[in-house]
Amino acid sequence: MSGHVPVMLDQVVASLAPRDGGTYLDATFGGGGYANAVLDSARCTLWAIDRDPEAIQRGASLVARFPGRLHLLHGAFGDMVALLDTAGINALDGVVLDLGVSSFQIDAPERGFSFRLDGPLDMRMARHGTSAADLVNTLPENALADVLYEFGEERASRRIAHAIVTARLEAPIATTGKLAAIIRSVLPPDRSGIDPATRSFQALRIKVNDELRQIERALRQAVQLLSAGGRLVVVAFHSLEDRIVKRFMTELSGRSAAPSRHDPRGLMARQRPDFRLLTARALRPTSQEAQANPRSRSARLRALERIAVSAQQGSTP
Template sequence: MTEPAAARPRHIPVLGREVIAWLKPREGGIYVDATFGAGGYSRAILEAGNVSVIGIDRDRTAISAGFDLVDRSNGRLTLVEDRFSNLAEVCSAQGAPSVDGVVMDIGVSSMQLDEAGRGFSFRSEGPLDMRMGQDGPTAADVIAKASEADLANIIYIFGEERHSRAVARAIVAARKDAPITTTRALADLVGKIVRAKPGEIHPATRTFQGLRIFVNQELDELHVALSAAERVLKPGGRLVVVSFHSLEDRIVKNFLNERAKAGGGSRHQPETAQRPPSFAVLTKRPVTAEDDEVSGNPRARSAKLRAAERTDAPAHAATALPGWPTLDTVMRGG
């Protein structure tokens, strides 16, 4: 895709070079960018050859900001506002029930973090929203409604905050006096419970991460989307996933390891009942950013890329979701 240099945005996606190297776009191929964001991966895929891209994002702002790139893509880029757990349905609706590659760049975007009004950051004052999409309860709704036990679980499981119980107790005590509706109010409250030594991350980091992952059901989304990618990828098609913390990376790693080995049968079943591997893992260890990228973009420090190639075996049955707290149960009161 050729375009005037002045029209190029400054956004440089994390591990962008590596994503393209592992995706290996092939001429005429159809690729899914399941986390369009600022369009960094989509742009790079379009530039890699005569290919087309279906970009998905649940954030309407990201989709609207991408229309310019759609206009300049000569019909090769289509954007869809949806969750990536619906990836298979999105591809079918776009007339592409099977595709040559899927990329995912999991988590929150810098555009979302930087906009105080979205409520993702404890560094700026904003409403306690944290939704990537337009639907569902906000973080303030969860803080107002969830039981103390559910809050502690959310902050512990998704935020990996070891002071989760004390934080949950303080939230429940504070909300009796006044609703907690802003990022600053929550950050100040957590700051009284969790003490950070100089040089450590902000005391509210883990609580905010836990709430954000819960509000957006991020781990469930990832879990479902990996199986959806397995169903839509053609034999030889590639899956490339970049994640930013251990909770996400573990889901990707376990999924790929499980799919890369034969299984499903048991010693009581005939050999033919065994499922052959549906993926071959390409990255024995996760690929990480080079020092030059990390020095230009500190966020790249925690990025991990895993890639796999689809075999011609049928997709395995989707695995059950772990028993994490869900929005439905928590907002209904258990």
Template sequence: MKEREARVTDPMGNNNVAGSGPDNSHESVLLPEVLEALGPLDGACIVDGTFGAGGYSRAMLDRGAIVIGIDRDPTVLPFAEKLASEFGDRFTFIAGRFAELDSLVADKPVAGVVLDIGVSSMQLDQGERGFSFMRAGPLDMRMGREGTSAADLVNELDEAELANLIFAYGEERASRRIARAIVAARADTPITDTLALARLIEKTIGRKPGATHPATKTFQALRIAVNREFDELVGGLFAAERLLTEGGRLAVVTFHSLEDRIVKRFFDISKTSAPQSRHLPQVEAVESCWAPVRKPVKAGSAELARNPRARSATLRSGIRTLAPAREVSREGLGVPGFRRGAA
């Protein structure tokens, strides 16, 4: 019997997608470990909340899963269409934000959710997206191609705001020097391309042999601010908690310490519960919404040899308990704050 045509839905009506087409050049980080964390996949419905080039989705489909892919980046549609043509109605793509994944797939029984946080290698490799300080392109960084761009922030924030943003979201110790240099440079000419900003930062703080590029942390900070990535991460974690019922599994791959701290504290209810005073009546302990699947996982030497981008990746995972889902809250998660006007 002929397989039914798969669904590839785009509620934003974007059918003409720019960018590169499907290929196999983008390796999903910690793939075997993610699949193990999600448990038995044959017949299970899994939400790939950060679809990207579809690496996790393909691997799960190959193992018999039913997969719902979600992504707000319109350039991923060719990858989704390719999986739809191969796997029929076992694969569905929905254009949207993973912070809303529970409402996007509310009518389906879901056994697991996987989130791969941050920018993908596919986005880094597309110079026209403006994510990479190694490739020429407009200073954009918008995953959804709408809203405030990195160039807007670089050219409109005052010096104190820029320094605060770069320090809070990039953990860059030289944030004040970089902000001062940006403000001085843009007084003559607006900074609108990636290489111009990268060269300015390198000139400002120097570059040590063998060290990471001096623009790394500033570009990270701008990307996080442009895409409100911490808000998305917190929203996505709690959305998965609402969506999954007892026994459901959540696997989250992060790529820097700020993200990992949020995920770690989300899974550990002792970090997010209000502290109790010994001088007041003790409140009954709140039951945890998550039981650990395994300890945090880092990439091994074999994967690092194949894919150096995996060096900063960490996988954390949990199994949903019977405890009711919590209200969305940043309390106790250690979410970095950026406040306009802060010195």
């Protein structure tokens, strides 16, 4: 699995707590780092999903290392229930989701995810459908600005969108290098050292792959699959992802704020939650990991556990 460094690996495995005989899902297989560690930590069975066909191909060597224990499924994690159903799996003891882009994708110029090396403006994880080039060359200026603002939280979205639309009148924008240069031409360097093109590239990647809606679908389906005592572990890398995960886990564990005393819903008895939050606050990478792997610096880990029926019955109101 060279070229791929799994983020917060020890914390992920500790939070998932794999056990012998258990059945688990790595819904974002990527480079196989989590899958390898989970299978090494317990005599369990692991199913793994990835929408990138290249990730599935790379995983063949790991399947050979764990015969009968690792099973790969090609598809989007937002379709995990249907994908697992085809394999006869309808209950899991744990699910892990790493919402970051695989290092293999970032480091391959031909995939078009990064502006560090020039390549075609693609960004499609599944290798089909609308590409980033399609968006920047066809979206109306206002729609393009909305994408940059909504998915990249880019304050200068309208200025960038105008520059892109102006540039594409001369020639289509076909490469990561050209797009990054257009963005840098209208934005001053960031004091933090972050490249001015970072937020716009993030926005386009999220839009191309419908990532936020996929995350929402995956979270709902993951808890649907969890058996009593089963755990959901999620590693997010930016605020949009983490906000969705935090809200979902907070509500499911009954930690959301109570209704106002003026709200009629406040008169209704609150049901005992079916889940408990394992991370009161998101876990962060250690300083050593953040220094060794700069891509891990923004990572946030949150975990949730389905409460066993006996634990619910024995709890006090």
